[in-house]
Amino acid sequence: MCGIIGIVGVNDAAPRLVEGLRRLEYRGYDSAGVATLVNGHIDRRRAEGKLLNLDARLREQPLAGTVGIGHTRWATHGGPTENNAHPHATKRVAVVHNGIIENYQELKDELIEAGCVFESATDTEVIAHLVTLNMDRGMAPAEAAHAAFQRFTGAFALVLVFAGEHDLLIGARHGTPLAVGFGDGEMYLASDAFALAPLTNRICYLEDGDWAEVTRAGAVIHDAGGAVVDRPVKTTAVSGALIGKDGYRHYMLKEIYEQPQVIGDTVNSYINPETSRITMPDLPFDLARASRLTIVACGTAFYAGLVAKYWFETLARLPVEIDIASEFRYREAPMPENGVALFISQSGETLDTLEALRYCKRQGQRILSVVNAPESTIARESDAVLYTMAGPEIGVASTKAFTTQLTTLACLAAQVAHARGAIDDERLMSVARSLREVPARAAEVLAHDERLKDLAAEVSEARDVLYLGRGAMYPLAMEGALKLKEISYIHAEGYAAGELKHGPIALIDDAVPVIVLVPSDNLFEKVVSNVQEVCARSGKVLLIADRKGIDRLSDRVRWSVELPACDPIVAPILYAIPVQLLAYHTAVLKGTDVDQPRNLAKSVTVE
Structure with missing residues (x-):
């Protein structure tokens, strides 16, 4: 994930900007840069690679100025080059930016028509040009910035500095x-208050849609409509462990809220933002010609693999077997000739998964892994690796790692489907467009946080909870139940909705909440009948559905949460978020240790 810092101060900014960026290195990055105001003009230093390269550049070409911005970048739009590194600037405006400007191509075309000349392959550069154009038309900096913010779609956080304005930074937050x-x-x-730990322990966290005018005298914060609002200033203990929560009560909640950004980072790693084409890395084997794909994982990663099984079989028509890693190698499963084995792990160190990988290697399988840790053992021992861009995940219960795994696997399944001739160019582009929309839709889902918090009060009183889904929602039902068990210690089970009459229906009464995940897809009518069966037995149904589904079932269910309508391919990514929030708020009400639930570890490195 990218890192941002800005300073309007009394001493030279550049050294402190670099120090702040150093505290953000844990996020991962491949280039870095700073910009300051020098005698009223914007001056920049940028470098590929690690901060030591930027340090060397600054020693060769020192940068004065007491007002400045800095950035560590993980390449998405455009490669990890100095030219694509932030800050991006015109003569009047410089900007650093996290997230995605989804409509940047439309804005770029408009700006080129207006005479703007672009120097990078990034989406970020449109921010600087649009704000500059607004100022050229007579707007003051704050007015020009706010007008630009209203044009952007997507999830983003950004900070602007203006030529000639030695006492002004403007920042904005939308989903990041x-x-x-x-x-x-x-x-x-700063994008992470950990970056500010050496500078201050008094922090104010912008709410979604806020933008701020920051001067040495303080900050004037506006909501999305421009009205001035008050946000609480908190005194935090100066320690990385605490400040790293960015004002959230728990790491888990912080990581849930990071999903628009990290999903966007992952999407832009695998979908060319210029062409909207899925461009997975070249593999040393042809997955499209594999005789069978064997997926192996543990826990939440296993549920990501189950969703991927649906995608690979329905979309790509590729046969898939899937196993829990701790069981797989003890069956001594016969492996097919020309087979590929896919291993999914956040840490890349899960021992059961690693031993299953080694078994498959001995059986002549080609090895592909999906991991979040580039230097991990699983990554090193694989023939090929697809990295998720979740950044460090501290909470034991996986959230953003899960949705970035799903995002990566969806991109891979779509590309393989096209290579196998199972889908045409038009459908491939449709899937890519749907995936590019997910970060903005994820931000919309997060807007239901308060609603889910209210519903958690009901769930927290239950002894048992059932989750139901069909198709790709069946693994999501199991994942929802796992999340609730992990952190609230309430017994919960996830079932395929069609199995309801084969046993679980015996548990239904007015004390058992039943959480139903049902997008309006080809299985919707089947789930409707399952909901009716639950309601007929006084079951308390929480419906998570789109508007069409809620309109159809609102008179039967106890509660509902509306999600955006979307392509069924991306529905599992979006539907993961409300079940995470529901589990989180339930656990908080139960008073459990959310980030470190009893008996659990983040990475299971023993069998």
């Missing part, structure tokens, strides 16, 4: 975190 730091005669902005 941004914090304001209060110092002694100076002020700060």
Whole structure:
């Protein structure tokens, strides 16, 4: 994930910008840069690779100025080159940016028509040009920035500095975190308050849609409509472990809210933003010609693999077997000639998964892994690796790692489907467009947080909870039940909705909440009949569906949460978020240790 820091201060900004970026290195990055105001003009230093390269550049070409912005970038739009590194600038505006401007191509075409000349392959550059164009038309910096923010779609956090404005930073947040730091005669902005730990322990967290005018005297915060609002300033203990929560009560909640950004980072790693074509890395084998794909994983990663099984079989028509890693190798399963084995792990160190990988290797399978840790053992021992862009996940219960795994696997399944001739160019582009929309739709889902918090009060009183789904929603039902068990310690089970009459229906009464995940897809009518069966037995149904589904069933269910209508391919990614939030708020009400639930570890490195 990218990192942002901004300073409007009294001492040279560049060294402190670099120090702040150093504290954000844990996020991962492949280029870095800073910009300051020098005698009223914007001056920049950028470098490929690690911060030591930027340090060397600054030693060769020192950068004065007390107002500045800095950025560590993980390449998405455009490669990891110095030219694509942030900050991006015109003569009047410089910007650093996390997230995605989804409509950047439309804006870029408009700006080129207006005479703007682009120097990078990034989506970020449209921000600087659009704000500049607004200023050229007579708007003041704050007015120009706000007008530009209203044009952008997607999830983003950004900070702007303006030529000639030695006492001004402007920051904005939409679906991606941004914090304001209060110092002694100076002020700060950062994507992660951990970056500000050496500078201040007084932090204000912008809410979604907020934008802020920051001067040495303080910060004026506006909501999305431009009205001035108050946001609480909190005093935090100066420690990475605490400040790293960015003002969230728990790491888990922070990581749930990071999903629009990290899903976007993952999407842009595998979908060319210029062409909207899925471009997976070249593999040393042809997955499209594999005789069978064997998927192996544990826990939440196993449920990601189950969703992928639906995608590979329905979309790509590729036969798939899937196993829990701890069981797989003890069956001594016969492996097919020309087979590929796919291993999914957040840490890349899960021992059961690693031993299953080694078994498959001995059986002559080609090995592909999906991991979040580039230097992990599973990554090193694989023939090919697809990286998720979740960044560090501290909470034991996986959230953003799961949705980025799904995002990666959806991209892979679509590309394989096209290579096998199972889908045509038009359908491939449709899937790619749907995936590119997921970050913005994920931000919309997060807007239901308060509603889910209210519903958690009902769920927290239950002894047993059932989750139901069909098709790709069946693994999501199991994942929802797992999340609830992991952190709230309430017994929960996820079932294929069609299995209801084969046993679980005996559990239904007015004390058992039944959570139904049902997008309006080809299985919707089947699930309707299952919901009616539950309601007929006084079951308390929580319906998670789109507007069409809610309109159809609202008179039968106890509660409902509306999700955006979407392509069925991306529905599992979006439907993961409400079950995460429901589990989280239930656990908080139960008073459990959300981030470190009893008996569980983040990475299971023993059998």
